[in-house]
Amino acid sequence: MAQDRHHRSTDLLRRLQQGLQLTGWPVYVKRLLNWPATTHDAHLSRLAIAAAKLILLTGSFSRDISHWVFLTGRLYLVLRQGYIITIPVFGNRMHKQIELERRFGACNYHPLPVVLTHGDGCYVWDTDGKQYLDMMSAYSAVSHGHCHPRLLQTLEEQAGRLSVVSRAFYSDRLGAFLQRACELSRMDKALPTNTGVEAVETALKAARKWAYEVKGVATDAAEIIVCRGNFHGRTLAAISMSSEPEYRKNFGPFTPGFRVIDYADTAALEAAINSNTAAFLVEPVQGEGGINVPPRGYLTSCADICRRNNVLLICDEIQTGLGRTGRFLASDHEDVQPDGVILGKALGGGVYPVSLFLARRDILDLFQPGDHGSTFGGNPLAAAVGLEALNVLLEEGLIENSALMGEHLRAGLHALDSPLITDVRGQGLLVGFEIDATRVTARTVCEHLMDSGILTKETHETVVRLTPPLIIDREMIDSALVTIGDTLATLTK
Ligand SMILES: Cc1ncc(COP(=O)(O)O)c(C=O)c1O
Secondary structure: OHHHHHHHHHHHHHHHHHHHHOOOOOOEEEEEOOOOOOOHHHHHHHHHHHHHHHHHHHHHHHHEEEEEEOOOOEEEEEOOOOOOOEEOOOHHHHHHHHHHHHHHOOOOOOOOOOOEEEEEOEEEEEEEEEEEEEOOOOHHHHOOOEEOOOHHHHHHHHHHHHOOOOOOOOOOHHHHHHHHHHHEEEHOOOEOOEEEHHHHHHHHHHHHHHHHHEEEEEEEOOOOEEEEEOOOOOOOHHHOOOOHHHHOOOOOOOOOOOOOOOOHHHHHHHHHHOOOOEEEOOOOEEOOOOOEEOOHHHHHHHHHHHHOOOOEEEEEOOOOOOOOOOOOHHHHHOOOOOOOOOOOHHHOOOOOOOOOEEEHHHHHHHOOOOOOOOOOOOOOOHHHHHHHHHHHHOOOOOOOOOOHHHHHHHHHHHOOOOOOOOEEEEEEEEEEEEEEEEOOOHHHHHHHHHHEEEEEEEEEEEEEEEEEOOOOOOOHHHHHHHHHHOOOOOOHO
């Protein structure tokens, strides 16, 4: 039903646009009003604002309007001069959800104004039944696609059997999951957590413990080296490592013991190491930092420097791991064997939070009962889902597909040859393109892509990320490239 409704409305929109193009008019869709735009709006009456915007708009353009159509929650005004103006005037259901979220939820995110109700594979649908290609994948957590049948089945079966027992007892699920994760990442042991940042915290604690108990660093003197532009999560320790002022403002005082060096700078790493250095924590490709791919050989050199200086190399593969870059781990591209690896996001198969810190036996064996833990970490439901997520990844060829489709996507972006794109970067299906900030923001590009049926989100002001589920196929990418090309062409005018 919803799909039918969607097809009818997109068809109508397509015909409307095609019709206008046939007349030879310079058609483009320009968002003049951005509703709902600011958090202040939430305090005012929705109707009053919508009415004010409409009066304002029609007041200034009324003589120019030749047609109007209301479609998928938006009012399209066709001007005689050949322009279309779109005003997002959401239907009651859609708008109510945004209003509710804003009124009762902390505004610690800036979502695009779309309310999603369901997903299937690479697609999601909003409350009006409009279909979108998901090129965001929940910050790479939905690599298997939405509602993967095998993962849903595992989730349902395990939830009906046993979900949470805490680590006060053993379960018949955790061991097998940890074994598979260790084998695939060539690590000896793993410590299960829920969210990625908890696994990062675990890695930091393990590195400090190793520095004091093995390396012989003086009490409370351990240092961990991290990179400028890193993203390791949002806890106090994680933002204490961050070089991003926005993440840190008014959250001090910060956790001491971190040194920040430039990313992809091996000389800086060598120079920053001293006798107190416990570990170097690095993302093989910086995701949130702007899809920054270091030069080939960087990780190999880092591993070499760390080994020579008795410093642990810990790779945060929460975003880059599990096939996202076209190999099981991004560090596999250079056959680097880190001392510790952090996994999360896609490990939960897009249905449940599952994360791990994996490391050498001599590092994780330092933890004693009571040293560290989490009530939900490693519960049977998480373990069952995590194991199935790994199995699906391998058995359904998602990693190979990521490598192939990533190459195809990047080649297609280059071929667009848009003056708005200043750079295309990525590895596998962790792809981003840099936007010429003097002409348009990445946010505006994402808003226009949303209108055209592609969902993604900017990282920083200038990078549009494209990180679809790893099950995406060539036809979907080709169609996305057409949409991206048209959108950029529209914004170039
Ligand atoms: C590289 C990296 N590390 C850590 C995190 C934090 O993970 P979570 O949001 O699950 O805590 C993220 C999340 O985006 C990430 O990309």
